Amino acid sequence: MKDQPKQPITNEIAYINLVFRVHPALIWACLALFFVQCSTDKGPPNGGLFLPDGFEAVVVVDSTEGKVRHMAVSEDGYLYAKLRNSSADGSIAVMQDSNGDGRADAVERFGSYRTSQKWSYATAMRIYNGYLYFSSELVVYRYKLKPGTLIPEGEMEIVFTDDHPHGKHEHIGKPLAFDDDGHMYIPFGAPSNACQDPKRTPGAPGLDPCPQLEDHGGIWKFDANKLGQTQKDGVKYATGIRSVVAMDWNSDDQNLYVVMHGRDDLLRLFPNVYDPWQSALLPSEEFIKVTEGSDFGWPYCYYDQIQEKKVLAPEYGGDGNIIGRCDQFDDPIVGFPGHWAPNDLVFYEGDAFPEHYKNGAFIAFHGSTNRAPYPQSGYFVGFVPFENGQPSGDWEVFIDGFAGVDPIVSVNDAHFRPMGIAFGPDGSMYVSDSVKGKIWKITFTGDKDGFGLDQLAEMEQRKTFTHIRTPDRIADNLMKDEIAGGEKTYYTYCSACHQKDGGGATGRFPPIANTDWVMGDKERLIKIVLEGMEGSIQVHGETYNGVMPQHSFLSDKEIAEVLTYIRANFENNASAIDSMEVKKIRNDIQASSGQ
Structure with missing residues (x-):
């Protein structure tokens, strides 16, 4: 067993509420020192989740104050979770499972940083080259990890600072990806919906050319090992990318991939062009393969997954069908429905899951907020099988059941919303929730050699649920009854x-x-x-x-x-x-x- 951490476990129940599941024949003593809540309630099977046959889920922690964003797992099996906001107790929760039952029995917090901003987009959490990297809205930090030690013992280092003025900036989160050659990739989200002037005024045209593309709306490449960097120290790697939270490097084909958040407000800004059904479904959340010099067309174009083509944005004269200049931009490898909010992307490199999942892409869809008058959509973990750097089959529903209701009329109806994905050294998966900070551990206990279409059939049926399927224009309209x-x-x-x-x-x-x-x-x-x-x-x-x-x-x-x-x-x-x-x-x- 690894050495126990030197620092005392926090006694702030407001931050971590651990749930201990107990065997009927054994009652665990509650440790008053740590205010850990004990329970004999085993809860629903698989922590309430729906999984392909042969997979099982266990609840690592039932709730985490601070609302978990992205996560990473060390070689020691310690789970590090980036919390949405920083406090005096820290911005990172680290969890240890010392008895191997999948549930956290030690939780601590560390990594506090000061911020004068009122945003809450802190998200990144990745382990690279022995360092734990994480971010606030504008700063990328790191700690040197020490094997066997739960909390890093060294000082927190500042790797990068976004030094742009950000008075009313949107899309300022700093997710991270690392290649195999010492580079770090950081997206700079676009500070507008579609480069309108004036901003978000109904019918207003977009600036052409869009000046925001000079230092936003793209991904920059940096030295992962250099401290104190700003944007000028990096190289613009790709452009025409509106907003990114889900990003990962695919070591199998040595390429960067992201799932982009598409633009909003088609109906509100152009009610004479789009109806509520189109605005609920469009534009696509684009799964894109990012190569150096690629351009995906924001703000001039967006991808329509129904027509399977890139079309001209209404700010630039589009009507939902005109292609115009959009034939010169790169297309996505998959076009997911609009507003699903892809918030994490991780390629699977482990061996614990069936071969079907090897080198494939897992995507956490946080779920829509703005699909009314149609049901909200997303709220599941999807999977895209890969072979030779390309999807080798249709996207799949890998984990569902987070929302707990269907249809999801309001985002507030959802019990949980999947946010982050991480894999442990044993190949198991961790999935976080942003509503209560719940975390699940997913393992495969079935027959790997016998895993196939039969095991996926039940999950394929989940695509018929209203929060996943394409809604019927009339039958699924929640406003179809006469109102005035x-x-x-x-x-x-x-x-x-x-x-x-x-x-x-x-x-x-x-x-x-x-x-x-x-x-x-x-x-x-x-x-x-x-x-x-x-x-x-x-x-x-x-x-x-x-x-x-x-x-x-x-x-x-x-x-x-x-x-x-x-x-x-x-x-x-x-x-x-x-x-x-x-x-x-x-x-x-x-x-x-x-x-």
Whole structure:
């Protein structure tokens, strides 16, 4: 057995709530020193997950305060989990399973860093060349790992700092990938939806050429072993890539791969071009093979997985069908449906799973927030089989059941959302959840030689569920019953972000339920609809960083109706808003801007 860690295990139950499963004949003593909760409840089979026949899942930890993002496992089998935010106790949770039952029995925190920003995009966690690399929103750090030691003993080093101004920047997460030649790859997400000017104004054109492509919207290559770098120390490796959280180096074919987050707001920005069904499904989340010098077309183009072609973005004259200049850009190797939120990508190099999975790509789809009026989609771990650097078959559902409900009407209905993927030295898989910080360990206990289509058949049936299948334009429309007035406007233009229940989406879209932002100052509320809103705001003690585009294309009557509707619903109780109040504020805005 490895030496036990020198540092004391944290006694903060607020950070880690361990669940011990016990044999009926044995009652474990709860260690009061560590406030560990004991339980005789074995819970649902496989921790509530659905897996291919022959696979099993065990819950490593039931919940982790700090909400787990990406993970990595050391050669000692220690599981390191990057938490969404840093605190005095650290930004990393490290877990040890000393008795081999798959469940964590020691948990500590470390790696605290100071940040003045209010974003919550900290995500990366990778082990490379004996170092544990991780990131905040703008900084890449690392620790030197010492074999047999749970917590690194050396100082935290700063490898890279994003030194751009980031007043209202989107897509600033810093996932990481490392090749086999000492290079580190970092994406620089685009600071807009589609390089519009003005930003996210309905119908506004995109800048052409887009100046944001100079230092954003792409991936840069750096020296993995050099400290104190900024973007100027790297080399632009590829461009035309809007936003990346899922990224990995494929050692089998020596290439970088990412699954890109596609653009948003087709309906809200171009209601004369797209209907709600198209906006729910498009554009594709592109699984792309990134080679040096490749260009995937953002912001000028997006991939339509239904038509299986790249089409011109509406900001540049597209109508959903025109190809135009898009034939000059690189296509994805797989086009997944829109808004599935691919948040981790890891190629499998182990030998514990059946041969079918060798060198294939596992993808954690965090799940959509903005598919209303259709059910939310994603919320599963997918798999793409690979051979010779290309997909060798259709994508598969590898793990499902995270959401716990189907259909998923609002993102807040989902019990869990898969976020990170990591593999241990024994070839087992770990999957994290961002809602409660739950982590599962996946192992294969079946017949490797007999694994085939029969074992995959049940998972293939999962594709018929509403959170995975392509929704029927009419039958799956959650608004198909007749509604009118402010309610109809809300479910057409607002519920995609704020959700059908008004509960919003953690970190991105604030709730409108029971809040002074809705029930308070009428003028402020009307201006938000007419002018849009950017930057961090706090609602019910939580910070949100989404961007709300202006909805000035709505008439005074429509704005008055929808605001009256939300002020009288979603646990709100405030007076109505009249169309004349909207008209006055609209005129004041136009007068002050010289329109």
